[in-house]
Amino acid sequence: MKIEGKKLIWKEYQKEIATDDYFYARSCIRQNFFPGSEKAFTRILKDELGKNLYDSQHHTSCTGIGYHTDVVPFETTMTVVARQFSLMQEAGYSNYIASCITSFGLYTEIIETWKHFPETLEKTREYLFKATGREFSIPNNLAHASDIIYKFRNEIAAKAKFRLVDKETGCPLKVVEHIGCHYSKMFPHKGVGGAEFPYVLTGMIEAWGGEVVDYPERRHCCGFGFRQYAIQANRGFSISCSRKKFESMAPYEPDMIITNCPGCPMFLDRWQYALSEMEGQTYGKNGNGIPVFTYEEVAGLVLGYDPWDLGLQVHQVPAEPLLDKIGIPYNPENKFKGANGEDLGQPDAPNFLKFYKE
Amino acid sequence: MNKQVAIIGAGIAGLEAASILDSMGFKVTLVEKAEHTGGHIQNWHQLFPDRRNATEVAQGIISKPLANVSTEFNREVTSIQPFAEKFIISAKDGWVFNADAVLITTGFELFDAKRKEEYGYGIYDHVITSAELETLFKKENGVTLRIGRTPSRIGLVHCVGSRDEKIGNIFCSKVCCVTAVKQAIELKELYPECEIYCLYMDLRMSGRHYEELYKQAQEEYSIQFIRGRLSEAAEDKSGKIIVKVEDTLLGRPLKMTMDMLVLMTGMVASAQTASICSSAGIQKDSDGFFKASDPHLYGNITGIPGIFLAGTCSGPKTISDTLSDARSAALAVQSYLSAEANN
Amino acid sequence: MNEKKLAFGYTVSKDRQIDFDEASLELYNxxxxxxxxxxxxxxxxxxxxxxxxxxxxxxxxxxxxxxxRRGITKGLQAEVSKCMLCGKCQLACPRGVSTRALIMQINMNLQKTGK
Structure with missing residues (x-):
């Protein structure tokens, strides 16, 4: 594989990312799936990078899930999104960050729609004004939260307490990256690195000392997708997609998977447990799985944040083997304690997937 | 007094037209952007459908007498401006030239296979283009050298950059299907044990003896044809190429691992087409190539009297079609200049 | 089979993709x-x-x-047995494929291997 060829593509897909003063819109589901990720993001931006970030209490869902499952009409979605932009304007910001990939894709789609159909933009202004009395302006800069971490990957590397390196051998860790479909597959030029060879996560992995694994089914679906998981009868498609990826990446013995979508880490993580229970199959070494992370979690680990503050205890594939490999300290006793130190109880161990309890 | 004709591009169309116009007694200047004449044919090993040696054919064209023809090398023409019944031709390097008539024979460029990002050309080591394969054929054992071992399976992908609206080319490049069949046969001759697969959407065996070549490929060389367009290529641990395609005749997705993947890159309009069109006031067609004023009746004539077209600058053509087109363009130029002289 | 294996109300779907790397071309050859x-x-x-x-x-x-050609032999015996061997296809084939002999060969080889 020729890295120069990839670099040529990466050069073609660069986007402008604002350097400061952000309005941050959270995701509907990420705080349940990966409860420490968004908190880690705000902490990194404010405390580590000294950026001005506005974390709004008043924004709603972007309606993305409803829109993509044909429950919410596009006109309604545009009006709801217009309200988010109105909140941004009201707070005095013009750089919008979406935590969610679906939202980022939807905002991009809506802004493009308004660009090509000004009459639709006017209609949206009218709907929003009638419904709420609000006015809005389109963000000057729209970014996904992973774009921001990507932009400051070297600053984070400079402050890093740990690197994505095996502490015993000094070798870079082997990392699988997987980007969300709505990050750049709909609008390749809106994502760093484009759609076929995206660079947004690769850039972080490189900056933090790891080595990217490019395996044959890299571009295959992670197993998320609203129609696949929303209905129980369709979940066979979902788990089979994830399985196809695990089968393809396992021979490369990856140490971890990094993702930038709410859905990919959820399914790549949880389906490893389900597959182990259904088929007795695990994809890491010695009955371990391949731990799956959000990019915020990885940034947090690199910066030396406590793994349990990052929410790693809710992962179904335990992160401990990776923490040990890098040499990140953690207290097993605190794994299932709440923020106030209260014991939350320990879950039952899975039948096949190796589990780490106190 | 001899009228001056400028021919832009000294590929086979330009050379053929130059030799005819020269024999008619015109003063001809060939303006070539490279440092040699001949164009793409120089890089080719054998020609379809009879597998004629390409160098021999190129020599046949280059060696035609060019008594009063002068050639300007390294001149990339960017504009042709009509001025007082003459034409001012300007090149990128500042060179300027006047002519009574201009024949555009700027040819084509090969589609840049890197633009089909999903096929990994320029990234995966063993994905090459059909043009590169020809170069390898020219060198003995070139294919083995490239992959470091005798290949056991090779795939040829049709329609790369052609019939693909995603990259902006809706048209068929006409020559790639038969080139794939020819190259498949040549590969099989080099490696009799190697399995060879052509991955195609439609097989457009439109020329004379093409279908026979296709039949020969199946019957004598056991080349296999799978109808389906590649969705993506990936590299496995050992550097082999894994392709995904639907076997559309069976209605099932298929994956297979290849030692080498050859992309049949199509023809696209040459880069200077747009600037020549706008400076000369002639039309560019929807496919990006030059547009003739009447493709049925006057295929060599543009909307501006005195500016003519020949060869692949006005759309994909085979070598024999290009040469016929060049001869017909020479006649059109002669007819225009004779009428001028009588006025 | 481990009796501990759990059922979640869905199953892993069978892969429909033809894995040509695993296909045996023995019959075709x-x-x-x-x-x-x-x-x-x-x-x-x-x-x-x-x-x-x-x-x-x-x-x-x-x-x-x-x-x-793709090495798919499962269920082929049943397929072949539907042919009445009338030979009309041979009359119609534009490429001169000896269709009847071909079907006989496929059948014979399938019977030999018991597939």
Whole structure:
């Protein structure tokens, strides 16, 4: 594989990312799936990078899930999104960050729609004004939260307490990256690195000392997708997609998977447990799985944040083997304690997937 | 007094037209952007459908007498401006030239296979283009050298950059299907044990003896044809190429691992087409190539009297079609200049 | 089987993709050696259009040949047995494939291997 060829593509897909003063819109589901990720993001931006970030209490869902499952009409979605932009304007910001990939894709789609159909933009202004009395302006800069971490990957590397390196051998860790479909597959030029060879996560992995694994089914679906998981009868498609990826990446013995979508880490993580229970199959070494992370979690680990503050205890594939490999300290006793130190109880161990309890 | 004709591009169309116009007694200047004449044919090993040696054919064209023809090398023409019944031709390097008539024979460029990002050309080591394969054929054992071992399976992908609206080319490049069949046969001759697969959407065996070549490929060389367009290529641990395609005749997705993947890159309009069109006031067609004023009746004539077209600058053509087109363009130029002289 | 295995109300779907790397071309190679005209098939479907059996069953010689070419042998014996061996396809084939001999060869080889 020729890295120069990839670099040529990466050069073609660069986007402008604002350097400061952000309005941050959270995701509907990420705080349940990966409860420490968004908190880690705000902490990194404010405390580590000294950026001005506005974390709004008043924004709603972007309606993305409803829109993509044909429950919410596009006109309604545009009006709801217009309200988010109105909140941004009201707070005095013009750089919008979406935590969610679906939202980022939807905002991009809506802004493009308004660009090509000004009459639709006017209609949206009218709907929003009638419904709420609000006015809005389109963000000057729209970014996904992973774009921001990507932009400051070297600053984070400079402050890093740990690197994505095996502490015993000094070798870079082997990392699988997987980007969300709505990050750049709909609008390749809106994502760093484009759609076929995206660079947004690769850039972080490189900056933090790891080595990217490019395996044959890299571009295959992670197993998320609203129609696949929303209905129980369709979940066979979902788990089979994830399985196809695990089968393809396992021979490369990856140490971890990094993702930038709410859905990919959820399914790549949880389906490893389900597959182990259904088929007795695990994809890491010695009955371990391949731990799956959000990019915020990885940034947090690199910066030396406590793994349990990052929410790693809710992962179904335990992160401990990776923490040990890098040499990140953690207290097993605190794994299932709440923020106030209260014991939350320990879950039952899975039948096949190796589990780490106190 | 001899009228001056400028021919832009000294590929086979330009050379053929130059030799005819020269024999008619015109003063001809060939303006070539490279440092040699001949164009793409120089890089080719054998020609379809009879597998004629390409160098021999190129020599046949280059060696035609060019008594009063002068050639300007390294001149990339960017504009042709009509001025007082003459034409001012300007090149990128500042060179300027006047002519009574201009024949555009700027040819084509090969589609840049890197633009089909999903096929990994320029990234995966063993994905090459059909043009590169020809170069390898020219060198003995070139294919083995490239992959470091005798290949056991090779795939040829049709329609790369052609019939693909995603990259902006809706048209068929006409020559790639038969080139794939020819190259498949040549590969099989080099490696009799190697399995060879052509991955195609439609097989457009439109020329004379093409279908026979296709039949020969199946019957004598056991080349296999799978109808389906590649969705993506990936590299496995050992550097082999894994392709995904639907076997559309069976209605099932298929994956297979290849030692080498050859992309049949199509023809696209040459880069200077747009600037020549706008400076000369002639039309560019929807496919990006030059547009003739009447493709049925006057295929060599543009909307501006005195500016003519020949060869692949006005759309994909085979070598024999290009040469016929060049001869017909020479006649059109002669007819225009004779009428001028009588006025 | 480990009895601990859990059921979640869905199952892993079977992969429909033809994994050509795993396919055995043994049958195709044998048939090809005995009846080389199989190579000439261009999947035009003239055989299936004229086939008397295809009017009353889902038999398709075009598809059968493709399956042999791709190394798909599962269920082929049952497929072949639908052919009435009338030979009409041979009359219709534009490429001169010896269709009847081909079907006999496929059948014979399948019986030998017991597939």
């Amino acid at each position: 044998k048939v090809c050696a005995a009846e080389p005209s199989i190579r000439l098939c261009i999947s035009c479907g003239t055989c299936a259009a004229t086939c008397s059996a295809a009017k009353f069953s889902d038999f398709s010689l075009r598809k059968l040949i493709l399956q042999v």
